[in-house]
Amino acid sequence: MITETLARIRPADVAAAQTAQAGLDAKTKPRGSLGRIEELARRIAAIRGTPTPGRLAAAVVVAAADHGVAGEGVSAYPQEVTRQMLANFESGGAAVCVLARAAGASLHVVDAGVGHPTANIVLGPAMSRADAEEHVTRGIALAGELARDGAGIVALGEMGIANTTSAAALSAALLPADAALVCGRGTGLDDAGLARKIDVVRRALAVNIVDPADPLLVLAALGGFEIALLCGVALGAAEERLVVLLDGFITGAAALVAARLAPETVDFMVAAHVSPEPGHRLVLDDLGLDPLLDLGLRLGEGSGAALALPLLHASLAVLEDMATFDSAGVTDACR
Amino acid sequence: MITETLARIRPADVAAAQTAQAGLDAKTKPRGSLGRIEELARRIAAIRGTPTPGRLAAAVVVAAADHGVAGEGVSAYPQEVTRQMLANFESGGAAVCVLARAAGASLHVVDAGVGHPTANIVLGPAMSRADAEEHVTRGIALAGELARDGAGIVALGEMGIANTTSAAALSAALLPADAALVCGRGTGLDDAGLARKIDVVRRALAVNIVDPADPLLVLAALGGFEIALLCGVALGAAEERLVVLLDGFITGAAALVAARLAPETVDFMVAAHVSPEPGHRLVLDDLGLDPLLDLGLRLGEGSGAALALPLLHASLAVLEDMATFDSAGVTDACR
Numbered sequence: 001m002i003t004e005t006l007a008r009i010r011p012a013d014v015a016a017a018q019t020a021q022a023g024l025d026a027k028t029k030p031r032g033s034l035g036r037i038e039e040l041a042r043r044i045a046a047i048r049g050t051p052t053p054g055r056l057a058a059a060v061v062v063a064a065a066d067h068g069v070a071g072e073g074v075s076a077y078p079q080e081v082t083r084q085m086l087a088n089f090e091s092g093g094a095a096v097c098v099l100a101r102a103a104g105a106s107l108h109v110v111d112a113g114v115g116h117p118t119a120n121i122v123l124g125p126a127m128s129r130a131d132a133e134e135h136v137t138r139g140i141a142l143a144g145e146l147a148r149d150g151a152g153i154v155a156l157g158e159m160g161i162a163n164t165t166s167a168a169a170l171s172a173a174l175l176p177a178d179a180a181l182v183c184g185r186g187t188g189l190d191d192a193g194l195a196r197k198i199d200v201v202r203r204a205l206a207v208n209i210v211d212p213a214d215p216l217l218v219l220a221a222l223g224g225f226e227i228a229l230l231c232g233v234a235l236g237a238a239e240e241r242l243v244v245l246l247d248g249f250i251t252g253a254a255a256l257v258a259a260r261l262a263p264e265t266v267d268f269m270v271a272a273h274v275s276p277e278p279g280h281r282l283v284l285d286d287l288g289l290d291p292l293l294d295l296g297l298r299l300g301e302g303s304g305a306a307l308a309l310p311l312l313h314a315s316l317a318v319l320e321d322m323a324t325f326d327s328a329g330v331t332d333a334c335r
Numbered sequence: 336m337i338t339e340t341l342a343r344i345r346p347a348d349v350a351a352a353q354t355a356q357a358g359l360d361a362k363t364k365p366r367g368s369l370g371r372i373e374e375l376a377r378r379i380a381a382i383r384g385t386p387t388p389g390r391l392a393a394a395v396v397v398a399a400a401d402h403g404v405a406g407e408g409v410s411a412y413p414q415e416v417t418r419q420m421l422a423n424f425e426s427g428g429a430a431v432c433v434l435a436r437a438a439g440a441s442l443h444v445v446d447a448g449v450g451h452p453t454a455n456i457v458l459g460p461a462m463s464r465a466d467a468e469e470h471v472t473r474g475i476a477l478a479g480e481l482a483r484d485g486a487g488i489v490a491l492g493e494m495g496i497a498n499t500t501s502a503a504a505l506s507a508a509l510l511p512a513d514a515a516l517v518c519g520r521g522t523g524l525d526d527a528g529l530a531r532k533i534d535v536v537r538r539a540l541a542v543n544i545v546d547p548a549d550p551l552l553v554l555a556a557l558g559g560f561e562i563a564l565l566c567g568v569a570l571g572a573a574e575e576r577l578v579v580l581l582d583g584f585i586t587g588a589a590a591l592v593a594a595r596l597a598p599e600t601v602d603f604m605v606a607a608h609v610s611p612e613p614g615h616r617l618v619l620d621d622l623g624l625d626p627l628l629d630l631g632l633r634l635g636e637g638s639g640a641a642l643a644l645p646l647l648h649a650s651l652a653v654l655e656d657m658a659t660f661d662s663a664g665v666t667d668a669c670r
Binding site: 027028029030031033035036037076077078080081084085087088091092093094095098099101102103187188208249276292293294295296297298299303305306309310314317318321322323327328329330331 | 366368371434436437628
């Protein structure tokens with residue numbers, strides 16, 4: 001299934017973007033004056049393959065999983081919080097639940113391995129290649145289901161105690177970058193915790209086979225299950241021509257793996273925000289994505305993606321509903 | 336009425352903000368991890384004078400007026416566009432109409448002097464002090480009406496060919512700053528137009544009495560009618576404890592006049608975005624406001640304010656609806 005999906009991912013439609021921009025240029029506003037909102041409308045037109053994408057329904061996918069590396073003391077929170085938060089997602093009290101509701105998006109919580117942690121990456125691979133393929137495949141299938149259910153935008157979110165360590169290790173391997181440049185404080189590490197985390201990433205990179213030419217093996221080596229699943233969602237969404245709205249550093253790492261497997265996947269991505277995690281900016285730069293928001297968000301869950309959704313909807317409303325100079329009788333010519 | 340309003344403006348409620356933050360700290364997320372969304376929730380709590388402001392209805396006020404200085408060739412568009420756009424606001428086809436609808440906000444279009452331009456500021460004052468007071472008073476009254484109609488947030492927007500020149504002159508006088516630092520290309524000036532605009536601002540500052548100690552006289556000298564009205568809306572909103580959501584450079588200039596008349600007015604303001612107009616950042620820095628968005632928006636009308644509204648609503652949803660560690664049974668303690 002992965003091979004077939006990779007083969008079916010096509011670049012976005014540049015002609016649709018150009019026609020959409022011509023439509024925007026006919027609207028009653030100085031050309032380009034809506035800045036990145038116009039850029040968003042163009043990008044969504046290219047993704048959807050039409051200059052008139054209309055309005056799009058949005059689905060937020062939150063994948064949760066546990067990480068063996070949590071035993072190394074790389075998170076400020078104990079591992080049981082992953083399961084507790086899974087319950088919180090399901091009862092609607094977590095931030096992403098509130099923010100997805102506010103944005104009118106559906107929420108899809110996926111247990112990708114809560115209570116069944118990956119192996120500890122400082123000792124060897126997080127999972128087997130077969131495990132990685134299974135989770136990527138599951139993500140691809142989920143994107144297909146969401147497309148069939150009418151979603152036009154899929155926002156990626158995650159939960160997993162210690163998963164910024166996994167994201168840091170993946171980024172260090174795939175960018176590549178030094179461990180110290182991609183490790184941050186996550187949800188609240190102190191200086192000693194941060195130093196430990198950098199050391200853990202270095203050891204994980206030393207003990208595992210991390211050949212960037214084999215991104216799936218890197219993914220299997222450094223984990224986690226939720227990142228593999230979200231990588232699959234990104235690939236499947238690109239295949240289905242859905243907008244892939246990235247959240248923070250961990251979804252960025254999943255996107256990076258997807259981009260290494262199929263570079264055209266990046267055409268379908270929009271970066272919702274940039275977080276204070278130092279690796280996040282590096283990943284977005286590598287992907288060539290300019291984040292929409294910079295609000296100091298470091299929660300994850302897809303919360304930043306949900307906060308950016310109204311900007312995507314607004315760009316589509318502008319494209320669809322604004323009057324043209326002709327229809328409104330407004331003078332377009334400069335003197 | 337202005338004197339009474341100025342006397343009734345009180346600082347925002349710091350205690351309400353602190354209690355709101357304590358509430359946020361009990362929610363199921365690492366403390367502070369929603370960054371500026373938490374800051375927004377605190378600020379709105381302080382403005383409303385309660386740690387539980389609930390949800391707030393938003394009204395977008397678009398004030399339109401013409402400017403005598405348009406005759407100096409400081410805009411890429413002819414003056415008749417102001418009247419044409421007023422009609423476009425009323426028929427629902429302008430960007431702010433689409434974006435206010437998308438954000439669930441009501442739209443209030445105010446003709447503050449379309450077809451009745453202010454005098455040309457390079458020749459003398461834009462309007463008399465009595466005219467300025469009349470427009471400020473009208474804005475105060477409008478804020479009062481919006482408050483009585485249930486609005487909790489008032490977003491400021493404007494339309495007026497050549498009004499970035501008026502905003503630049505006001506900023507230059509009140510910050511103070513050199514004309515070259517506050518003049519930009521507006522909706523599309525070329526290099527010659529920009530040089531002309533800077534010269535026009537210098538001449539306006541030379542020919543008029545611009546004593547920063549008398550902000551109302553500066554406002555009367557440099558105009559315009561829509562800026563005076565929006566200054567009144569900001570003052571009246573502060574009196575009514577409404578959130579004042581600023582849009583771009585022109586609403587920023589109106590806010591600057593309001594802040595010079597009553598410094599506590601700033602407590603009630605939120606900066607939606609920063610535009611590429613060079614004077615906008617200087618005005619926001621002077622007001623001590625950190626913009627939420629930076630999307631290259633240079634349209635005005637209140638479009639950027641409408642785009643930022645969902646962030647305000649999201650902050651209120653987080654404050655009201657998120658589960659607490661206790662209620663959700665999530666472990667709060669670090670190891």
